[in-house]
Amino acid sequence: LFKQCAYPSETRRRQISEELGLDINQVKFWFQNKKTQMKTINERLDNNVLRVENERIQSENLKMREALQKVFCVPCGGGAFGGAEERELSLQILKAENFLLTKEASKLFYLI
The missing domain is CATH 1.10.10.60 (Homeodomain-like)
Structure with missing residues:
Protein backbone atom coordinates (compact mmCIF):
# COMPACT_ATOMS: atom_id res chain seq x y z
CA LEU A 1 0.00 0.00 0.00
CA ALA A 80 66.12 13.89 -6.89
CA PHE A 81 65.13 16.89 -4.83
CA GLY A 82 67.31 16.33 -1.82
CA GLY A 83 69.22 18.59 0.50
CA ALA A 84 71.93 21.22 0.09
CA GLU A 85 74.72 18.69 -0.58
CA GLU A 86 72.95 17.29 -3.61
CA ARG A 87 72.22 20.77 -4.95
CA GLU A 88 75.86 21.78 -4.45
CA LEU A 89 77.05 18.69 -6.33
CA SER A 90 74.64 19.44 -9.20
CA LEU A 91 75.87 23.02 -9.30
CA GLN A 92 79.51 21.90 -9.48
CA ILE A 93 78.72 19.50 -12.31
CA LEU A 94 76.90 22.24 -14.22
CA LYS A 95 79.81 24.65 -13.70
CA ALA A 96 82.28 22.05 -15.00
CA GLU A 97 80.11 21.37 -18.06
CA ASN A 98 79.75 25.11 -18.63
CA PHE A 99 83.54 25.58 -18.44
CA LEU A 100 84.16 22.78 -20.97
CA LEU A 101 81.51 24.10 -23.35
CA THR A 102 82.87 27.66 -23.09
CA LYS A 103 86.39 26.38 -23.81
CA GLU A 104 85.16 24.38 -26.80
CA ALA A 105 83.18 27.37 -28.10
CA SER A 106 86.29 29.57 -27.83
CA LYS A 107 88.33 27.09 -29.87
CA LEU A 108 85.64 26.99 -32.56
CA PHE A 109 85.41 30.78 -32.58
CA TYR A 110 89.16 31.13 -33.21
CA LEU A 111 89.03 28.53 -36.01
CA ILE A 112 86.39 30.53 -37.88
Whole structure:
Protein backbone atom coordinates (compact mmCIF):
# COMPACT_ATOMS: atom_id res chain seq x y z
CA LEU A 1 0.00 0.00 0.00
CA PHE A 2 2.79 2.44 0.92
CA LYS A 3 4.71 1.62 -2.28
CA GLN A 4 1.65 2.48 -4.37
CA CYS A 5 1.11 5.87 -2.75
CA ALA A 6 3.25 7.29 0.03
CA TYR A 7 1.14 10.48 0.20
CA PRO A 8 -2.52 9.44 0.18
CA SER A 9 -5.19 12.11 0.08
CA GLU A 10 -7.54 12.59 3.00
CA THR A 11 -10.22 10.75 1.05
CA ARG A 12 -7.92 7.78 0.50
CA ARG A 13 -6.86 7.79 4.18
CA ARG A 14 -10.52 7.80 5.22
CA GLN A 15 -11.19 4.86 2.89
CA ILE A 16 -8.22 2.92 4.32
CA SER A 17 -9.33 3.65 7.89
CA GLU A 18 -12.81 2.30 7.13
CA GLU A 19 -11.41 -0.83 5.42
CA LEU A 20 -9.09 -1.60 8.34
CA GLY A 21 -11.37 -0.43 11.12
CA LEU A 22 -8.86 2.16 12.33
CA ASP A 23 -9.17 5.80 13.26
CA ILE A 24 -8.24 8.18 10.41
CA ASN A 25 -5.47 9.67 12.57
CA GLN A 26 -3.96 6.21 13.06
CA VAL A 27 -3.73 5.83 9.27
CA LYS A 28 -2.31 9.34 8.92
CA PHE A 29 0.38 8.72 11.55
CA TRP A 30 1.17 5.28 10.14
CA PHE A 31 2.02 6.88 6.79
CA GLN A 32 4.09 9.58 8.51
CA ASN A 33 5.98 6.97 10.52
CA LYS A 34 6.54 4.82 7.43
CA LYS A 35 7.94 7.81 5.50
CA THR A 36 10.27 8.63 8.41
CA GLN A 37 11.37 5.01 8.60
CA MET A 38 12.10 4.88 4.86
CA LYS A 39 14.03 8.15 5.05
CA THR A 40 16.14 6.79 7.92
CA ILE A 41 16.89 3.58 6.01
CA ASN A 42 17.91 5.53 2.90
CA GLU A 43 20.13 7.86 4.94
CA ARG A 44 21.87 4.86 6.53
CA LEU A 45 22.49 3.34 3.11
CA ASP A 46 23.83 6.67 1.83
CA ASN A 47 26.07 6.98 4.90
CA ASN A 48 27.50 3.51 4.30
CA VAL A 49 28.25 4.33 0.67
CA LEU A 50 29.88 7.62 1.68
CA ARG A 51 31.89 5.91 4.43
CA VAL A 52 33.31 3.38 1.95
CA GLU A 53 34.11 6.17 -0.53
CA ASN A 54 35.79 8.18 2.24
CA GLU A 55 37.95 5.20 3.24
CA ARG A 56 38.95 4.68 -0.40
CA ILE A 57 39.92 8.34 -0.80
CA GLN A 58 41.87 8.33 2.49
CA SER A 59 43.78 5.24 1.36
CA GLU A 60 44.54 6.85 -2.01
CA ASN A 61 45.65 10.04 -0.24
CA LEU A 62 48.00 8.06 2.02
CA LYS A 63 49.54 6.30 -0.99
CA MET A 64 50.09 9.64 -2.72
CA ARG A 65 51.70 11.14 0.40
CA GLU A 66 54.04 8.15 0.66
CA ALA A 67 54.95 8.47 -3.02
CA LEU A 68 55.65 12.19 -2.62
CA GLN A 69 57.78 11.53 0.44
CA LYS A 70 59.90 9.05 -1.53
CA VAL A 71 60.37 11.61 -4.30
CA PHE A 72 61.24 14.57 -2.08
CA CYS A 73 62.97 13.10 0.97
CA VAL A 74 66.58 11.93 0.42
CA PRO A 75 67.20 10.75 4.02
CA CYS A 76 64.01 8.67 3.80
CA GLY A 77 65.12 6.93 0.62
CA GLY A 78 63.70 9.52 -1.73
CA GLY A 79 65.21 10.91 -4.85
CA ALA A 80 66.12 13.89 -6.89
CA PHE A 81 65.13 16.89 -4.83
CA GLY A 82 67.31 16.33 -1.82
CA GLY A 83 69.22 18.59 0.50
CA ALA A 84 71.93 21.22 0.09
CA GLU A 85 74.72 18.69 -0.58
CA GLU A 86 72.95 17.29 -3.61
CA ARG A 87 72.22 20.77 -4.95
CA GLU A 88 75.86 21.78 -4.45
CA LEU A 89 77.05 18.69 -6.33
CA SER A 90 74.64 19.44 -9.20
CA LEU A 91 75.87 23.02 -9.30
CA GLN A 92 79.51 21.90 -9.48
CA ILE A 93 78.72 19.50 -12.31
CA LEU A 94 76.90 22.24 -14.22
CA LYS A 95 79.81 24.65 -13.70
CA ALA A 96 82.28 22.05 -15.00
CA GLU A 97 80.11 21.37 -18.06
CA ASN A 98 79.75 25.11 -18.63
CA PHE A 99 83.54 25.58 -18.44
CA LEU A 100 84.16 22.78 -20.97
CA LEU A 101 81.51 24.10 -23.35
CA THR A 102 82.87 27.66 -23.09
CA LYS A 103 86.39 26.38 -23.81
CA GLU A 104 85.16 24.38 -26.80
CA ALA A 105 83.18 27.37 -28.10
CA SER A 106 86.29 29.57 -27.83
CA LYS A 107 88.33 27.09 -29.87
CA LEU A 108 85.64 26.99 -32.56
CA PHE A 109 85.41 30.78 -32.58
CA TYR A 110 89.16 31.13 -33.21
CA LEU A 111 89.03 28.53 -36.01
CA ILE A 112 86.39 30.53 -37.88
